[in-house]
Amino acid sequence: MKADLRAAGVRDLGRQGPPRASDRASLRRSNLGLVLRLLRDAGPRPRTQIADETxxxxxxxxxxVAELVEHGLVREGEAERHGSVGRPGRTVEIDGRTICGIGVEINVDYLSLIAFDLRSDVIAERHTPLDARGSEPDAVLDRMAEAIGETCDALRARGVHPVAVTIAAPGVIGMDTGVVSYASNIGWRDVAVVDGLRTRLGPKAPPLRLENDAKLGAIAEYLVAATSDIHDLIYVTGETGVGGGIISDGRLLRGSAGFAGEIGHMPLDPGGQPCACGRQGCWETMVGLAALLRLAAAPDDPVHDTTVDLEHRLAELRRRADAGDPATRAALDRIADGLALGLALLADVLNPRAIVLGGYFAHFGDHLVDRVRGELSARVMAHEAGRCEVMLSTLGFSAAARGGAYMALDSVYQDPSGVSAVSGV
Amino acid sequence: MKADLRAAGVRDLGRQGPPRASDRASLRRSNLGLVLRLLRDAGPRPRTQIADETxxxxxxxxxxVAELVEHGLVREGEAERHGSVGRPGRTVEIDGRTICGIGVEINVDYLSLIAFDLRSDVIAERHTPLDARGSEPDAVLDRMAEAIGETCDALRARGVHPVAVTIAAPGVIGMDTGVVSYASNIGWRDVAVVDGLRTRLGPKAPPLRLENDAKLGAIAEYLVAATSDIHDLIYVTGETGVGGGIISDGRLLRGSAGFAGEIGHMPLDPGGQPCACGRQGCWETMVGLAALLRLAAAPDDPVHDTTVDLEHRLAELRRRADAGDPATRAALDRIADGLALGLALLADVLNPRAIVLGGYFAHFGDHLVDRVRGELSARVMAHEAGRCEVMLSTLGFSAAARGGAYMALDSVYQDPSGVSAVSGV
Known part of the structure; x- marks a missing residue:
């Protein structure tokens, strides 16, 4: 009897897969990327050490290293003496001040843009209020193209080449097609974001890529959490909808077609409130922004007045909670319980080391987090919630754009040789 | 403003991480593993090709290769000519007939053992009925130790060295401690399986490791699915409880402490049936074996007679379903609907390419699968269920033990140099 375990397609179940370079040129590209990623992840080090480690x-x-220096991606720094004998080695470190990655987030009421150079310094940033829901998709794309175009021009004028742009959008997106299939909160269905922007930006535009906002937020949070040696986390963001991004063992979990992380429609309240998706009792009807407003205030309360900016209405609820208003506090307790119900389910399935709460959950975090932690501990099947910590995001509105800028630079880390081909600088 | 993205702990978000060998000896071990895994995953090939690919x-x-040959892990085969010029190269291939990995599964009513050599040939197998629920844990450990000890003795007598044993157990297990913390279906709480077996087996025993049965089942299913280029799957097994194992991008998803895949207690039926975990309305109360029996037959029906072997009672239900009995068919429809509810949630969160149904779900698969597929398609947020296929396991009772035997060999693939140290042959 033969168990076919050495089947051609089986990937390694351990940590490191074998490199699969198929020819000399791709092997060289792969090795350039290997060295560059080592410098990013482990910091500056001399060439001898890079040789040992790779x-x-x-x-x-x-x-x-010579080729990377030529591309402007690394530089050689101070001489460093190793041990007491031998030639001093100069450390090699990431440079890349002449290239950058751009992340742009479109959300219900704002457009956020951020640019990182290869050293991860923020070299451009803008945050613009925008009524995505009340505007036609074409008008929103106009605004996005304007922001991207102006930023690219300004950066190029400073001698910085944008290598790629990642667009962060809410809802179900097609990563390969660049289409937002369905984003109930901004009312989009089948909007060709990448094609639309490419047409508007013309041939000078950097390569554009679309990704789900919560996934990019998860990447941004992971870059923070990893400094505490956390490599499994779930980012859960509460806005009109509830979005999620999963980092598992240091990797973004995309699933087979990029749709993973769709956590807002878990059917946790059968027969409950109607959901924007057409069903009833989805998790986001229990813990989304609409639920907070509904639970916290009677229908005639001014916080329901949609002519007032959402930010002001949330500030008012925040003020009431801080003042100990019983109705607001009770509403936040209900939200915390609903949150814990879904988070415990996700912790059972994924056993994260951390759950990071973003969006309005972070805004009301101090009123929610203790209760969420207690409920989670009681609900998760594994002892002490499987060691899962609940944390509040500190990145605010910039999380998804940050993750996008980081991802935009990924093409450089995967194939550093491509930089010279596109860079005019 | 500085975004600290190059933090020491950030792991690569792309596919290949840099090797992290810290000295010559560990670099050599790491390279031995690299070559061995390449041969396992991609098949026999000449040395020149191995050099190119690594x-x-x-x-x-x-x-x-010389060192791997010395350890008996690979052999050099027929000479093969590459293209029309140059010296013919001899192909190198996995050998390893003198070592094996053993997987042992303990479940409610059986003990299953399987041994693979490094070529993935099954070289020992046994399946023993066992009443785990009606026996003291110590008595079950006696039986397991007996099966492992006898198998090891028989294999050693044939010149085969068992390198490791993986124990597959249901419920929440501590991978590091070797303790089954909580397995409601066999009534275990805090049973020190690894220590108990080690004491019984004595110093001659191979290293023992404990893992959750559904995770190992997922590995076994992945070895099958990978031949169809499927690298994201969820294995869902229906028995008294409902267990799950997740393969994401070709890796077993363990979570931060090894507890991932706990899918049986998703709270999908608030106020529903009481669950073995002490709560109500967990998913397994909707779709576990008890639910099928409850839904399919009145309380006085002979299928509830616990003095009759479960296998016979299921065969009777199977017979009724095949004969078109309306009550049995209606019960299976209810199970299919409950199954689809939870599977759709998991497909939203994880976006698998395939869901493989095992345990009793596979046994009744032809009566369940069409309805599950239809419901899944309707429920999953992504179009066409995010391309997720529902499949039936074909591995039967041996899935978890197979996955265990495969995992037991993993230590060899991670560090082939360890084989000579432990092998007496």
Whole structure:
């Protein structure tokens, strides 16, 4: 009897997969990326150490570093003496001040843009209020194209080349097609975001890519959490809808077609409130912004007045909660319980080391978090919630755009040789 | 403003992480594993090709292959000519007939054992009925130790060295401690399985490791599915409880402490049936074996007679379903609907390419699967269920033990140099 375990397609179940370079040129590209990622993840180090750590010969490393220096992606710094003998080695470190990645987030009421150079310094940032729901998609795309175009022009004028742009959008998106299939909160269905922006921006535009906002938020949160050695986390953001992004063992979990992280429609309240998706009792009807407003205030309360900016209405609720208003506090307790119900389910399925709450959950975090932690501990099947911590996001509105800027630079880390081909600088 | 993205702990978000060998000896071990995994995953190939694909120098590959041959892990086969010129190269392939990994599954009513050699040939197998629920844990451990001990003795007598044993157990397990914390279906709480077996087996025993049965089942199913290029799947097994194992992008998703995949207690039926966990309306109260029996037959029906073997009672239900009995068919429809409700949630969160149904779900699969597929398609937020296919397991009772045997060999693939140290053959 033969168990076919060595089937061609089986990927390694351990940590490191074998490199799969198929020819010399792609092997070289792959090695350039290997060195660049090592410098990003582990910091500046001399060439001899890079050779040791990558297992590549020293002569190869010398060539690779020279090519990376030529592309402007790394630089050689101070001489450093290793131990007491031998030639001093100069440390190699990420440079890349002449290239950048851009992240742009479109959400219900704002447009946010951020640009990182390869050293992860923020070199451009803008946050613009925008009524995405009340505008035609074409008008929103006009505004996005304007923001991207102006930023690219300004950066190029400073000698910085934008290598790519990641667009963060809410809802179900097609990563390959660049289409927002369905985003109930901004009322979009089948909006061709990437094509629309490409047409508007013309041939000078950097490559554009679309990704779900909560996934990019999860990446941004992971960059923070990883400094505490946390490599499994769920980012849960509460806005009109509830979005999620999952980092599992240091990787963004996309699923087979990029649709993973759709947590807002878990059927946790059968027969409950109607949901924007057409069903009833989805998790976001229990814990989304509409639920907070509904639970916290009678129908004639001014916080329901949609002519008033949402931010002001939330500030008012925040003020009441801080003042100990019983109705507001009770509403937040209900939200905390609903939140814990869904989070416990996700913790059972995914066993994260951390759950990071973003959006309005972070805004009301101090009123929610203790109760959420207690309920989670009581609900999760594994002892002490499987060691899962509940944290509040500190990135505010910039999380998704930050994750987008980081992802935009990923193409450079995967294939650093591509930079010279597109860069005019 | 500085975004600290190059923090020391951030792991690569792309596919390939940099190797992290810290010295020559561990680099060598890591390279031995790299070559061995390449041969497992991609099949026999000449040394020159291994050098190309790993990026390691040919002289290094020659040394590594010689060491693997010495350990009995690979062999050099027929000469093969590449293209029309050059010296013919001999292909290198996995050998490893003198070592094996063992998987042992303990479940409610059986003990299953399987051994694979490094070529993935099954070289030992046994399946023993066992009343785990009606026995003291110590008595069950006695039986397990007996099965493992006898198998190891028999294999050693044939010159085969067992490198490790993986124990598959239901419920929440501590991978590091080797303790089954909580397994409601066999009535275990805090049973020190690894220590108990180690004491019984004595110093000659191979290293023992404990893992959740559904996770190991998922690995076994993945080894099948990967041949169809499926690398994201959820294995869902229906027994008294409902267990799950998740493969994401070709890796077993364990979560931060190994507790991931706990899907049986999703709160999908508030106020529903009482669950073994002490709460009400958990998913397994809707779709576990008890639900099927309850829905399919009146309380006085003979299928509830616990003095009759469960297998016979299920065969009777199967017979009724095949004969078109309306009550049985209606019960199976209810199960299919409940199944689809939870599977759609999991498909939204994880976007798998396939869901593989095991346990009794597979046994009644032809009566369930069409309805599950239809409901899933209607429920999942992404179009066409995010391309998720529902499949029936074909591995039967051996899935978890198979996954265990495969995992037991993993130590060899991670560090092939360890084999000579423990092997007496």
């Amino acid at each position: 297992g590549l010969p020293k002569a190869t490393i010398t060539n690779l | 990026g390691l120098p040919k002289a290094t590959i020659t040394n590594l």
